[in-house]
Amino acid sequence: MSADSWKLTLPCTRDEAEAIDAADDLAIDAVIMTTEEVEDDREHWRLDAYFEAEPDAATIAAIRALVPSAGDHPATVEHVPAQDWVTMSQAGLAPLSVGRFYVHTGDEVVPEGLRGFHIPAGRAFGTGHHETTSGCLAMLDAMASQTVANAIDVGTGTGLLAFAARHLWPEAKVAATDIDPIAIDVTAENAAINDVDGVELIVADGALADPIMAAAPYDLVIANILAGPLISMAPELAAIAGPAATLVLAGLLETQRADVVAAYEACGCALETVDRRGDWSVLRLRAGRERFVPNAPFDPKGRDGWALDI
Numbered sequence: 062m063s064a065d066s067w068k069l070t071l072p073c074t075r076d077e078a079e080a081i082d083a084a085d086d087l088a089i090d091a092v093i094m095t096t097e098e099v100e101d102d103r104e105h106w107r108l109d110a111y112f113e114a115e116p117d118a119a120t121i122a123a124i125r126a127l128v129p130s131a132g133d134h135p136a137t138v139e140h141v142p143a144q145d146w147v148t149m150s151q152a153g154l155a156p157l158s159v160g161r162f163y164v165h166t167g168d169e170v171v172p173e174g175l176r177g178f179h180i181p182a183g184r185a186f187g188t189g190h191h192e193t194t195s196g197c198l199a200m201l202d203a204m205a206s207q208t209v210a211n212a213i214d215v216g217t218g219t220g221l222l223a224f225a226a227r228h229l230w231p232e233a234k235v236a237a238t239d240i241d242p243i244a245i246d247v248t249a250e251n252a253a254i255n256d257v258d259g260v261e262l263i264v265a266d267g268a269l270a271d272p273i274m275a276a277a278p279y280d281l282v283i284a285n286i287l288a289g290p291l292i293s294m295a296p297e298l299a300a301i302a303g304p305a306a307t308l309v310l311a312g313l314l315e316t317q318r319a320d321v322v323a324a325y326e327a328c329g330c331a332l333e334t335v336d337r338r339g340d341w342s343v344l345r346l347r348a349g350r351e352r353f354v355p356n357a358p359f360d361p362k363g364r365d366g367w368a369l370d371i
Contacts, residue, residue: 069110069121070137073128075103075340079314081127083288089123091116097340104130115140159195160202162225176228178255180219193311194221196336196343197285200309201225204281204345207307209233212281215267215298216240216290216312220248222283224257233281236261238273268297269359278303278352284310288317292324299328299353306348315342322346329353 069091073081078095087093091110099105110116110124121136156165163175171177201222209230214223214237223237237260239245245262252260263272267290282302284291291298291310302308308330313321315337321344322332329349336343 066141067112067115068137068139068141069112069116069124070139071108071124071128071131072098072134073106073108074130075106077128077130078106078108079316079340081108082314083317087127089120091120091124093124093127111141157195159198161205162198162202162228164198164221176225178221178224178251180221180251181254192338192341193285193343194218196338196341197222197283197309197311198225200336200343200345201229201283204307205229209281209307211276211279211303212236213238213273213276213279213283213301215282215284215294216286217248218244218285220251220257220260222285223248223260224252224255226281226283227257227260230281234261234276235259236263236273236276238263238265238268238270240264240266267294268301273301277301278306280306282306282308284308284312286312288313288321291321294359295321295324295328296353296355296357297359299325299330299348300355302330302348302353304348304350304352308346308348309343310346311341311343313342313344314340316340318342318344328355 073095075097081087081093081095091112093108093110096107096109098107108128116138121138125131125136156163156169158175161176163171163177165177165179166181209226211234212226212230214226217223217237217239220237223235226233227235237248242264245264248262252258263270265273268274279301280303282298284294284298291313298308308325310321318335325346330346332344333347334345
């Protein structure tokens, strides 16, 4: 978001935030983010909606309808000068140490024995500091003794999880995909910064791209996106997974876990472990003994906005 934009802010509750995250299509032309204002407090959350143009009264009313708890609280609408608000939100984050990985946005010195990844605050999500990304890093780190020959990171954002897979399994083929071409550009830049080579970069909507299908099956499928897209994409992600492959899924709230797991169980996958981090859950599943073959066309419902990785 490099041009001028506008931000609308309203208070909300955690239940409202979860409902917004779970919605398939809000029919509002905005990027909507919800934030916990007070730790472990269900009532004190905040909604921020970002627009390319100043929102009119009807749009503000539509946003208000998402958060009834806000009542008559004034909707704060502010002009955001030309700058990247993703960069602003990520700047100054403290370094993060997860397993054998050390992720930083600045010029910090990497502790001895750890693999450092410098992920500058920039145009894509995924610095490792959100519970979903750090949880995926921890999940991958715990899998280091497994054999992986072909891995894919769907919805890669900054490329961090693909880079981690490349480090853990240096002989493996690793692909990183994203629906957003900017994210793929950012991943290429970050790969150069971190001396990561051999990661194939693909712009694609989920797994629906010829290069992805052609390189299947994968024995490791990573998808840190959102619950709605994860559910919608279950048949296609299961279809590119090889027999007994590992699937690491994240971007879902704990309250959404049952629906996500059910979608993948319907495709022959079985839940192996859950890493719960606050309100968020990271799942590791095992594909079936036989490769899943979809028996119906892929359903696009729930895919809208899936590129808004966390």
